[in-house]
Amino acid sequence: MGRAFFYSDQIIDENRRIDARLFEGYSAAKIKIGYIPSCGDKNRFFFLKQCHYYEQYGVRNFLFFDLGEEYDMTLTSALLDCDIVHISGGDPIYCLSNIRRRNFADILRRYVSDGGTLVGVSGGAVQLGRGVGVFKLFTSSLDETLNSKDTLSALQITDFEFLPHYNRWEAKYKDQVKEYSQKIESIILACEDGNGIIVENGDMNFIGNVINIEKGNETTV
DSSP: OOEEEEESOSOSGGGHHHHHHHTTTOOGGGOEEEEEOSSOOTTOHHHHHHHHHHHTTTOOEEEEOOSSTTOOGGGHHHHHTSSEEEEOSSOHHHHHHHHHHTTOHHHHHHHHHTTOEEEEETHHHHTTSSBOHHHHHHHSOHHHHHHTGGGOBOOOSSSSEEEOOTTTSOHHHHHHHHHHHTTSSSOEEEEOTTOEEEEETTEEEEESOEEEEETTEEEEO
């Protein structure tokens, strides 16, 4: 079994705590990272920005792999040969539609079960969890979100839903999330920027404060 890294963001310096765990045991110069954009990136602006982020650790080998309009199935083997596969931030519902469009959910799950390391940042991290309902809730009513539940299942590498940027959301939306948590079977784990979750061999490790939202209640774990 491989590893799954849930980043709220990769912007502020506190993320170095998570990065240290990500690269632990690796020779950075030998690592290959596959990059999956959540929403397409024809000009490679976000891809190059992400390369620069990892280059600070000595990583030099990257693969761009789009599930959208630039999809090239012949690159699939090269993606699965990567030491780390990174799913970028962006609209998690749009990203999920591309994963389903390319029948890629089972491929990514198998990549992790075979020992790969899957990294998700912000909306990309939401894909690693049970579903993307917390983001459907941001634009839809509670009833609409619950009625769409069957279409919102994500990779389900873990059995919780992930909510990044908890420090940024307004109180009204947080109350909606708590109400939503009363209606679903799984818990929601939320992170403020700079914090994250690492899942390895079924064990969860929390970097910084992680908020557990369950049955309408919020606690720090």
